[in-house]
Amino acid sequence: MGNLTEKEKKAYEEYVKKKTPVHNLPLNMLKAFITGGIICMIGEFILNYCEKCGLDKNMSGSWNSVILVLISAVLTGLNLYPKIAKWGGAGALVPITGFANSVAAPAIEYKKEGQVMGIGCKIFTIAGPVILYGIFTSWLLGFIYWLAGKAGVLG
Incomplete structure (x- = not known):
């Protein structure tokens, strides 16, 4: 912005101010709390329902995860989950x-690009880094834990 006049700089600053979103942190935190709370309430309902049907705690937890993932995938397919995520x-x-x-x-x-080059290549573009760094961090912490045990630091 070296050769801009003061008028152009001021106009640019006003443009940036107008385009920059204003965030209300307490409101965003409340929305996240409500959204996460509703998801957890649904999960608890599923868990309790499975236990009432006679499943043990481990099997109820597994069914809970499967059903929550299924609900999320269906809501994503119906283009509803992005709206929930935008709000919450x-x-x-x-x-x-x-x-x-x-x-x-x-x-x-990416389904329009085909099964291999579309879905196969790009399905983990968002989740891939989470999986990669989650596994790496787990390995690293496990290694540190193992070293601490060998060194006698852990009881």
Whole structure:
């Protein structure tokens, strides 16, 4: 912006101010809390229902995960989950439903490019880094834990 006049600089600053979104942190936190809370309530309902049907805690937890992932994938396919995530922010993106959305969304978006070059190559464009760094971090922390055990630091 070296050769701009003061008038042009001021006009640019006004343009940037007009285009820059204003965030209300307390409101965004409340929306995330509500969204995440509703997802957790649905998960608890599924868990309790499975236990009432006679499943043990482990099997109920497995069914809970499967059903939440299925709901998320269906809502993504119907283009509803992105709207929920836009409103609820991290409240919708952090739980298992957000992870399912991050896998389903690229599959839907790139299906027109074919099974291999579209879905096969791009399905993990969003979730891939999460998986990679999650596995790497788990390995690293496990290695540190193992070293601490060998060194006698852990009881």
